[in-house]
Amino acid sequence: MTADAVVIGAGVNGLVAANRLADAGWDVVVCEAADEPGGACRSAEVTAPGFGTDLFSAFYPFAARSPALRALDLTDHGLTWLHAPRVLAHPTPDGRCAVLSTDLEGTAASLAAYAxxxxxxxxxxxxxxxRVRDPLLEALLAAPFPPVRAGARLARALGAADALRFARFAMLPVRRFAAEEFAGAGAGLLVAGSALHTDLAPESAGSALIGWLLAMLGQDVGFPVPRGGAGRLTAALVDRLRSRGGVVRTRAEVDAVIVTAGRARGVRLADGTAVRARRAVLADVDAVSLYRRLVGDEHLPARLLTDLARFQWDSSTFKVNWALAGPIPWSDRRIADAGTVHLGGTMDDLTMMSAQLACGLVPADPFLVLGQMTTADPGRSPAGTQSAWAYFHLPQSPRGDAGGAGVTGRWDGDDTARLLERVERKLEAAAPGFGSLILSRDTQSPRRLEDQDSVLRGGALNGGTAALHQQLIFRPVPGLGRPETPIPGLYLASMSAHPGGGAHGGPGAMAATVALRDAGPAGPVRRRASAAAHRLIYAGPVASPAAPGPDSPGPASPGPANESLSASDTSRATRPKAAS
Structure with missing residues (x-):
């Protein structure tokens, strides 16, 4: 089989890339290892009949404002956004509650209760x-790095003086941002809790911008959900692609990228079938799996392999899904109308929890992100009931349990039972009687998350840490911050690439844009320039990396892997192997 382009992985990024290429008239084949497309954008009835569960990502503020997705007009293909009455609630131990609403005055009144x-x-x-929304989102999510035109628009919107101050703000830890901008605790908690959808602590550089983006999107477009489940977003992307002649092949596990004469020429499937690409191969898989397993060391610069050994994953995740006999009986009724709930206490509580994670400890009192799905979409469960989930972060390789319950990091039945008890005890304290409403539950340990989608390495949701040392020109390794790889014709189109995690389609759209430009009239010049840049970046002596830490893939690791579970996007394009 031959096509203009082969896309590895049918996650949101892969499907966005495929749609962009199909719009340009290319023949496109998408190869997906799983039984169905979607990657981490899928839904199913896993708790009880009639109770729909989003298996991974669930709320989609980035998708609702993403230039890449908005350009596809997915409402014409069955996608309908729904909203909970309130966006987000973060109760605090003093009895107050910070509430984010698309009604600005409602949010302001909530925060005025703190100051x-x-x-x-x-x-x-x-x-x-x-003032900055449109050029900022274009610069972050739509324009290949460096975003010259979008950056110029952003600079004009801000002016020279404010541009410098905005750049400083983008570097701030969220704790410092909150101290500078707000008198009370509530507003800072809305931003800090949003930043913790990634692996950024309140003291992490850049956490203010990440949290601010998510909070401002919530204020602007809310945290919408697709009517009928996360899978409806995937279904709309697939329907649009097929209407333009694109092909999606499921159960088509990619075993290798075919490299001939130094150029990507297609892929080989696990059954030995070759799917040839006349123009490009785009990979919606994590960077480590792409380079170390699908391409192979023999085709790559030694310095790139050294950099990959330093690649850092984000935190692991433990998730619980419930079928509940009724709405959650919150002690604070202001929480009941929120689609998303943050249970994390004060800023100091968030810092203590993050410090335990940084020390490799399972948090004693985890920060829970909880979704009340029937509140957002009444069709998710029978009338009068609630479909809900909650998740929290864990170390990739725990060194101990700060809660003293002996969680080991084996993620076996005993670990799952101890973590489940920790989650439900915290919920019972905030909503007395919660336990009595549980009809059934489904748990997703880090191991199970990776089994369900191999890109979720150890339960990591964002394709690598969101910390500054692995963003922009450092994502996934020091380089150009662009989709091009050292293999001509091969493009990285996953959340391991700039701009990172979230169901916004940015990496896929950027990869498609660059592939189209490389195939255009200026293609030969662009390809020579890219090759020269890669030679410069990867030239010189190769330093031996230090022994990899628990969040690094290691020099021979095959690797597979809100916005968080409320904003994540990956694809199970390759099956997991045992970690080295």
Whole structure:
């Protein structure tokens, strides 16, 4: 079989890339190892009949504003967005509750309960967002790096003086940002909790921008969900692609990228079938799996392999899905109307929890992100009931359990039972009687998450840490921050590439844009320039990397892997192997 382009993986990024190429008139084949497309954008009835569960990502603020997805007009292909009455609730131990709403005055009133001045302070942040939103999102999610045109538009929107201050803000830890901008605790918690959808602690550089983006998107478009489940977003992308002649092959596990005369020429499937690519191969798989397993060391610069040994995954994840006999009986009724709930206490509590993670300890009192799915989409469960889930982060390789229950990191039945008890005890404290409503449950340990989608390495949701040392020109390794790889004709189109995790389609759209440009009239010049840049980046002596840490893939690891589970996007394009 031969096509203009082969896309490895039918996650959101892979399907966005395929649609962009099909719109340009290319023949496109998408190869997906799983039984169905979607990667981490899938839904099923796993708790009880009639209770729909989003298996991975669930809420989609980035998707609702993403230039890449909005350009595809997916409403014409069956996608309908629904919203909970309130976006987000973060209760605090003193009995107050910070509530984010698409109604600006509602959010402002909530934050004024912590400090009257914070109503105006939040309005000022929203005014800044409205000023920079379009060029900022274009620069982050739509334009291949460096985003020259979008960056120029952003600079014009800000002006020279404010551009410098915005750049400083983008580097701030969320704790410092909150201290500078707000008088009370509530507003900072909305931002800090949003940043913790990634692996960024309140003291992490850059956590203010990540949290601010998610909070401002929530203020702007809410945290919408697809009517009928996360799988409806995937279904709309697949339907659109097929309407333009694209092909999606499931149960088509890619075993290798075919490299001939130094160029990617297609892929070989696990059954030995070759799917040839006349123009490009785009990979919606994590960077480590792509380079170390699908391409192979013999085709890659030694310095790239050294850099890959330093690649850092984000935190692991433990998730519980429930079928509940009724709505969650929150002690604070303000929580009941929120689609997303943050149970994490104060800023200091978030810092302590993050410090335990940084020390390799399973948190004693985890920060829970909880989704009330029937509140957002009444069709997710029978009338009067609730389909809900919650997740929290864990170390990739725990060294101990700060909670003293002996969680080992084997992620076996005993670990699952101990973590489940920790989650439900915390929920019972916030919602007395919660336990009595449980009809059934389904648990997803880090091991099971990876088994369900091999790109979720150890339960990592974002294709690598969101920390500054692995963003922009450092993502996935020091380089150009672009989709091109050292193999001509091969493009990285997954969340391991800039701009990272989240169901926004940015990496896929950028990879498709660059592939189209490389195939155009200026293609030979562009390809020579890319080859020269890669030679420069990977030239010189190769330093021996230090022994890999628990979050690194190691020099011979095959690797497979809100926005968080409420904003994640991956694809099970390759099956997992045992970690080295």
């Amino acid at each position: 009257p001045a914070d109503a105006a302070a939040w309005r000022a942040q929203v005014a800044l967002w409205e």
